[in-house]
Amino acid sequence: MTIGDRLREERTRLGLSQPKFAEIAGTTKQTLFSWESNKTAPDAHQLASFALNGVDVFFVLTGERLSAQPAADASEQLLLDNFRRCKLEAKQNLLQSSVLYAAGMPPASAPKPVTAPKTRTAAGSMNMSNLGSGNVQIGTIGGDYNPASKPARKRTK
Structure with a gap:
């Protein structure tokens, strides 16, 4: 299975049309068709946009589902499980917070x-x-x- 095949599989899994999936990556339906037919491939910025919208980019790149990667411990698994249950806006907030924490800067406190x-x-x-x-x-x-x-x-x- 190629990257294009796996990208199409993820689009189908998420129930998105080609135009909507292309919009997530900031590109056109024609470019997406080119990716899915293995003529070209998305760049890192486009893959990052896909990741923020629920695409298993690890699967797209490697063919292995991210859930197949074991968590380091129970607390990490709990974080992953809860993250996967969140809506898009909550996922984006969690990602932003995690980047700030990793950089040693606590995010702004919620009201x-x-x-x-x-x-x-x-x-x-x-x-x-x-x-x-x-x-x-x-x-x-x-x-x-x-x-x-x-x-x-x-x-x-």
């Missing part, structure tokens, strides 16, 4: 979420706070669980 004011809840109820950006914090269920703070009440009929 702190706005938290809802704390409220007391009645026993048996649940408190949730919308933290923004799709994050929800779930508080305690059932109110105060500290038995020393209140004596138990007897039920009367």
Whole structure:
């Protein structure tokens, strides 16, 4: 299997048309056709653009799936698994952050979420706070669980 064949296979795997796939690399459908028919090949900048958009460039170049490469340890595997589940925008943010960390420069901190004011809840109820950006914090269920703070009440009929 050639680089052109593997490039076509990746385009098909991602469900992209030739014009859309070419657009990702900043080129034309005709150039993509030339790559897929092995007349020419994409350059490093185009391959980098493909990588940012979910193309397994390692597979395109070597014929070996990236997932076949074992992670160095469990934490690296966790990072890879979570990265692969992210949407494109999140992947781009993670890549930018990793480049900055690797260069010894921490990325700009994200804005702190706005938290809802704390409220007391009645026993048996649940408190949730919308933290923004799709994050929800779930508080305690059932109110105060500290038995020393209140004596138990007897039920009367």
